Amino acid sequence: MKTILYVDDNPLDIELTLEAIKENQILNPIIVANDGLEALAYLKSEGIYAKRKPGNPCMVLLDLKMPRMDGLEFLAIVKKAENYKRIPVILLTSSREESDLIKGYNLGVNAYVVKPLDFLALIEVVKQIGIFWAIINELPSE
Amino acid sequence: MTNKICNPTNDEITKMPLGTKINEFEEKETSITALIIAKEQAEAKNVVMIKELEHYRNFFKISLDIFLTVGPDGMITDVNMAAENAVGIPREKLIGKEISTYVTDSHKVQAGHQQIIREGVIVDHELNLKHVNGATTPFLFNASSYKDSDGKIVGVFAAGRNITATRKAEDDLTHLKNNLTQLVKQRAEELILVNKELAFQNEEKKKRAAELIIANKELTFQNEEKADRAAELIIADKELAFQSEEKADRAAELVIADKELAFQSEEKADRAAELIIANKELAFQTEEKADRAAELIIADKELAFQSEEKADRAAELIIANKELAFQNEEKDKRASELIIANKELAFQSEEKADRAAELIIANKELAFQNEEKDKRAAELVHANEKLACQKEKIEKFNNQLECRVIERTAELESLNKELEAFSYSMSHDLKAPLRHIAGYISLLIKKYGSLFPKEGEHYLDMISFSVENMNELIEGLLHFSRSGRIDMNKKILNMNEIVNTLIQPIKEQEIERKIEFNIEPMPLAFGDLEMMKSVWANLIENAVKFTRKEDFTKIVIGANEEKDENIYYIKDNGVGFDMNYSSKLFTVFQRLHLRKDYEGTGIGLATVKRVITRHGGKIWAESKVGEGASFYFSLINRKGNEKTWK
Numbered sequence: 033m034k035t036i037l038y039v040d041d042n043p044l045d046i047e048l049t050l051e052a053i054k055e056n057q058i059l060n061p062i063i064v065a066n067d068g069l070e071a072l073a074y075l076k077s078e079g080i081y082a083k084r085k086p087g088n089p090c091m092v093l094l095d096l097k098m099p100r101m102d103g104l105e106f107l108a109i110v111k112k113a114e115n116y117k118r119i120p121v122i123l124l125t126s127s128r129e130e131s132d133l134i135k136g137y138n139l140g141v142n143a144y145v146v147k148p149l150d151f152l153a154l155i156e157v158v159k160q161i162g163i164f165w166a167i168i169n170e171l172p173s174e
Numbered sequence: 175m176t177n178k179i180c181n182p183t184n185d186e187i188t189k190m191p192l193g194t195k196i197n198e199f200e201e202k203e204t205s206i207t208a209l210i211i212a213k214e215q216a217e218a219k220n221v222v223m224i225k226e227l228e229h230y231r232n233f234f235k236i237s238l239d240i241f242l243t244v245g246p247d248g249m250i251t252d253v254n255m256a257a258e259n260a261v262g263i264p265r266e267k268l269i270g271k272e273i274s275t276y277v278t279d280s281h282k283v284q285a286g287h288q289q290i291i292r293e294g295v296i297v298d299h300e301l302n303l304k305h306v307n308g309a310t311t312p313f314l315f316n317a318s319s320y321k322d323s324d325g326k327i328v329g330v331f332a333a334g335r336n337i338t339a340t341r342k343a344e345d346d347l348t349h350l351k352n353n354l355t356q357l358v359k360q361r362a363e364e365l366i367l368v369n370k371e372l373a374f375q376n377e378e379k380k381k382r383a384a385e386l387i388i389a390n391k392e393l394t395f396q397n398e399e400k401a402d403r404a405a406e407l408i409i410a411d412k413e414l415a416f417q418s419e420e421k422a423d424r425a426a427e428l429v430i431a432d433k434e435l436a437f438q439s440e441e442k443a444d445r446a447a448e449l450i451i452a453n454k455e456l457a458f459q460t461e462e463k464a465d466r467a468a469e470l471i472i473a474d475k476e477l478a479f480q481s482e483e484k485a486d487r488a489a490e491l492i493i494a495n496k497e498l499a500f501q502n503e504e505k506d507k508r509a510s511e512l513i514i515a516n517k518e519l520a521f522q523s524e525e526k527a528d529r530a531a532e533l534i535i536a537n538k539e540l541a542f543q544n545e546e547k548d549k550r551a552a553e554l555v556h557a558n559e560k561l562a563c564q565k566e567k568i569e570k571f572n573n574q575l576e577c578r579v580i581e582r583t584a585e586l587e588s589l590n591k592e593l594e595a596f597s598y599s600m601s602h603d604l605k606a607p608l609r610h611i612a613g614y615i616s617l618l619i620k621k622y623g624s625l626f627p628k629e630g631e632h633y634l635d636m637i638s639f640s641v642e643n644m645n646e647l648i649e650g651l652l653h654f655s656r657s658g659r660i661d662m663n664k665k666i667l668n669m670n671e672i673v674n675t676l677i678q679p680i681k682e683q684e685i686e687r688k689i690e691f692n693i694e695p696m697p698l699a700f701g702d703l704e705m706m707k708s709v710w711a712n713l714i715e716n717a718v719k720f721t722r723k724e725d726f727t728k729i730v731i732g733a734n735e736e737k738d739e740n741i742y743y744i745k746d747n748g749v750g751f752d753m754n755y756s757s758k759l760f761t762v763f764q765r766l767h768l769r770k771d772y773e774g775t776g777i778g779l780a781t782v783k784r785v786i787t788r789h790g791g792k793i794w795a796e797s798k799v800g801e802g803a804s805f806y807f808s809l810i811n812r813k814g815n816e817k818t819w820k
Contacts, residue, residue: 042606044610044614045606045610048609048610048613048614097602097603125602126605126609127602128652147609148609149605149608149609149612149641149642149645150612150616151612151613151614151615151616151617154613
């Protein structure tokens with residue numbers, strides 16, 4: 033089963049999202065990176081991920097506002113890289129700002145999801161994302 | 175075989191060919207008679223043969239060619255004179271000698287001899303004979319063997335011919351042939367060279383010919399071009415000639431025009447001078463006219479006075495007549511007085527001259543006044559300069575003002591950016607903890623909800639409710655801030671369309687309520703679609719909210735077209751409000767109703783006002799408590815704003 037790369041810096045958000053994933057019995061292994069740089073290191077199998085199993089994740093769940101390298105910067109790099117540009121990236125953020133939406137889509141994001149206030153709604157959102165991107169969606173072989 | 179056992183006749187025997195093999199058995203039967211006859215015949219024959227031989231021998235002897243006979247042992251048996259001459263040895267000495275002694279190449283003699291024995295004949299066999307004086311002579315031999323009656327070779331007859339001349343001829347021929355071959359070879363080589371040269375020259379010739387063709391074409395083309403150019407040149411020459419003539423004409427005209435101009439300039443100067451004089455004259459005449467008018471008044475008065483005087487004079491005339499008489503007398507006296515008067519006239523002439531002098535003075539005065547006028551003009555110029563300077567100052571001031579406006583705008587922009595950053599931060603940072611609170615309460619209720627007593631559950635509900643409230647506030651504030659800072663994308667808007675799309679979901683949602691929407695046709699507006707949507711959404715939502723307690727809700731939406739603007743309105747039959755507080759209506763966080771009666775953040779109408787203000791319009795409301803409320807907003811219309819509506 034393919035890995036899901038989850039990029040977020042807020043530990044509370046991480047806990048709640050992982051809880052929501054668990055609720056939905058999504059069994060894919062989840063890798064949590066705390067910012068864009070860490071996420072890139074995972075993709076490139078560098079640093080602490082030097083010895084990981086090779087292969088791209090089946091999707092990236094990406095927060096916008098993060099230290100060092102934010103979500104849009106990471107997105108720009110991934111969507112330009114020949115090896116990574118076909119990985120589905122879903123922006124999962126609390127911002128409903130039109131400018132963020134436009135920037136995201138201009139950089140080639142595959143979906144933009146606003147984190148709902150209600151936890152039950154979050155569970156449902158995570159479920160939909162999981163079903164669609166990890167199960168229904170077909171990806172070209174690497 | 176048996177029938178042949180018979181005696182043959184003599185004829186038969188003579189007819190038998192020589193060498194015919196006769197069986198020994200037959201021989202024994204026939205030999206005796208045959209032999210006798212044969213012997214007789216042979217003797218007779220021999221006599222004839224000897225004579226013949228003698229005859230032939232003479233031929234043999236005198237032949238120019240060598241004749242010789244050789245025995246089977248290779249020894250010479252006979253030679254002729256030619257042979258004697260060839261070797262320089264007499265016949266007697268030659269006979270009995272070996273033939274090979276007189277030949278240079280003895281092995282060839284051997285080979286020839288063997289061939290004769292084998293084949294019976296040899297032709298064209300070449301041998302060199304040695305002369306006793308040491309010279310050798312080439313001979314070509316033909317030879318054949320001759321045999322006895324038994325067929326045994328008894329000798330060889332050879333005939334040889336001196337081939338020195340032939341050989342020489344052959345040698346010459348060979349030499350000639352060689353020379354010829356050499357010559358042919360040389361000629362052939364020369365010919366090849368010449369051919370190559372010729373081929374090369376042919377190619378060169380072809381190239382030259384091709385070049386010549388191109389050159390000819392070029393020449394033809396150039397000739398044509400030359401002809402064209404010549405034709406053009408002729409046309410150009412004609413044109414030039416024509417232009418030169420035109421130029422000459424123009425020059426002549428110019429001279430005339432110049433003269434005319436000079437004349438006109440002079441005339442103009444004259445006219446100007448005359449005009450100045452005329453002007454002065456006019457001024458003078460005007461003054462004179464005024465003087466004359468004054469004088470006329472005086473003259474009138476004088477006339478009246480003179481009329482009175484006339485009456486007096488009439489009376490005086492009588493007296494005068496009397497006087498006349500007296501005067502006639504006096505005339506004489508006067509004549510003498512005339513002399514005196516003439517003297518007086520002379521005096522007056524002098525006076526006239528004095529007046530002329532005074533006129534000169536008056537002219538000087540005029541000149542002085544003109545100078546004064548010039549001074550005034552200079553002062554005017556100075557005043558104008560001052561004015562220009564002031565204008566410059568004003569411009570400078572305007573520029574400064576513009577700079578200040580730019581500065582202020584930049585400051586404003588930077589402030590706006592800060593505000594944007596602040597709102598962005600709010601949307602992200604402020605919402606995150608709220609979401610976390612909501613998330614953990616959900617988890618708490620989900621996992622440990624059963625452990626709480628009823629009161630505890632209530633507290634949790636209240637926390638959740640507050641979180642939702644705060645979220646609404648944040649969203650409302652964000653919307654409010656966004657409505658003030660995002661760029662407007664103005665276009666022509668169909669207000670009826672916007673309103674209809676907004677009320678449709680409300681009708682579906684509030685299905686239990688009796689709500690009548692009365693939408694009148696409205697004029698087009700000019701503005702940002704999203705913002706205008708939010709305006710109508712807020713106003714309609716409010717109307718629906720504040721009519722909640724009515725049995726029957728009536729909402730009217732429409733517009734009035736005024737001179738420069740359209741006034742859109744929405745009227746409801748709801749709870750209304752106290753006009754005393756109407757000023758608070760459009761301020762953020764201000765509410766005119768209790769939250770428990772009518773929910774809301776107090777941000778909606780503030781946002782609406784901001785949008786309308788940004789569109790250059792106004793918003794106001796009219797109401798009485800319990801009698802519904804009417805909200806109005808104005809937007810510029812097309813009539814007075816053709817330019818901005820594009």
